[in-house]
Amino acid sequence: MNMAEAFVDLDAVAHNTVLLARAAGTAAVMAVVKADGFGHGAAAVARTALDHGATWLGVTSPAEATALRAAGLTAPMLIWMYPPTETFDDLLHAGVDVSVGSLPALEAVAEAADRTNVVAQVHLKADTGMSRGGAVAEEWPQLMAWARKFELAGLIRIRGLWSHLANAETPGDAGLRRQLRAFEAARQAAVTARLDPTITHLANSAATLQLPQTRFDLVRAGLALYGIEPVPGRTFGLRPAMTVRAQVLLTKRVPAGTGVSYGPDHVTSRETTLALVPLGFADGVPRQSTGRAHVAIHGVRCPVVGRVSMDQIVIDVGDLRVRPGDIAVMLGPGTDGEPTAAEWAQWAGTNPNDILTGIGARIPRRYGPVR
Incomplete structure (x- = not known):
């Protein structure tokens, strides 16, 4: 094996897709595979999800969209971020739907449709309270009026209307209720503008699983697709x-009072064995987890001691019998005593998305069960 590696269990992705599709009821499922499939490998995850109930793919950038098309993925796909200079020609030729949340972007898409003689499939995005992408309520009448004009000109088709939830984790949240009301207002504005989007979508992973009123025609599954609750x-x-x-690269028996890593910020309190493991912050081990994190060796959790370095961490294994070549598990499902991505997120003061997408590119991905 390599010094370090990441195993991606596609059977788990399949299981999660089936579970999400069941939860979605009559709504279709979009597998969100941005950021290289949350670090799992976008093409492999996309194929698995599409084979097990997903019918759409969601990505962030033009490069992500065209890479999936080049990999042979032909499923309906939505892209929602691009630079102001994007021409959209390649995306339209590739059959990629485009999210639009401003009049300049809508005009650019219509111009691309005119140049390429390809009708652009557009999803209008409404900002319902997150203050990120999308048009605010004051912009809806003008944006939707122009969308209707471009439809009548045969340049675009308003295929979807969508927004994103700030907090789908708390069903009783007042902000959630405000967003639902705002989204309904956006839907009514589309009716007033004589638009007829066939796909309305709002639900993320949390909403898919617990907020049936948000599911509409399509749900967008991101974090849950990869097995994070x-x-x-x-x-x-x-x-x-x-x-x-x-792999453990080196072990050494040290006395009490031994400094470990930079500073040193950690000094051993007793005689113990230290194990060197080739994972560092360049590989996705968050520096903020210093002093709190653990890894599992032989199923036993052992603390990471001293500062996390770029390429390595030091593990205090105590009197556990550990030798070079033994396996240290940074994260996994948690079924064999190893920490989970959610636990790493707690140690680092972040979220599991950050942990998963932070696993570095120099760690090769292996597909299949851990072996």
């Missing part, structure tokens, strides 16, 4: 898909 305190039966592990 999206609602704190609730479990829905998802299976984490990624395991990150590395």
Whole structure:
């Protein structure tokens, strides 16, 4: 094996897709495979999800969209971020739907449709309260009026209307209720503008699993697709898909009072064995987890001691019998004593998305069960 590697269990992705499709009811499922499939490999995850109930793919950038098309993925696909200079020609030729949340972007898409003689499939995005992408309510009448004009000119088709939720984890949240009302207002504005989007979508992973009023025609599954439970305190039966592990490179027996790593910020309090593991912050081990994180060796959790370095961490294994070549598991499903991505997120003061997408590119991905 390599010094470090990440196993991606596509059976887990399949299981999660089936679970999400069941939860979605009559709504279709979009597999969100941005950021290289949350670090799992976009093409492999996309194929698996499409084989097990997903019918759409969601990505962020033009490069992500065209890469999936080049890999042979022909499923309907939505892109929602692009630079102001984007021409859209390649995206239209590739049959990629485009999210639009401003009049300049709508005009650019219509111009591309005119140049390429390809009718652009557009999803209008409404900003319902997150203050990120999308048009605010004051912009809806003008944006939708121009969308209707471009439709009548045969340049675009308003295929979808969508927005994104700030907090789908708490069903009783007042902000959630405001967003639902705002989204309904956006839908009514589309009717007033004589638009007829066939796909309305709002639900993310958490909403898919617990907010049926948000599912509409399509749900967008991101974090849950990879097996991370999206609602704190609730479990829905998802299976984490990624395991990150590395070989122990070196062990040494040291006395009490031995400094470890830079500073040193850590000094051993007793005689113990230290193990060197080739995972560092360049590989996705968050520096903020220093002093809190653990890895599993022989199924036993052992603390990471001293500062996390770029390429390595030091593990205090105590009197556990550990030798070079033994396996240290950074994260996994948690079924064999190893920490999970959710635990790493707690140690680092972040979210599991950050942990998964942070697993570095120099760690090769292996597909299949851990072996």
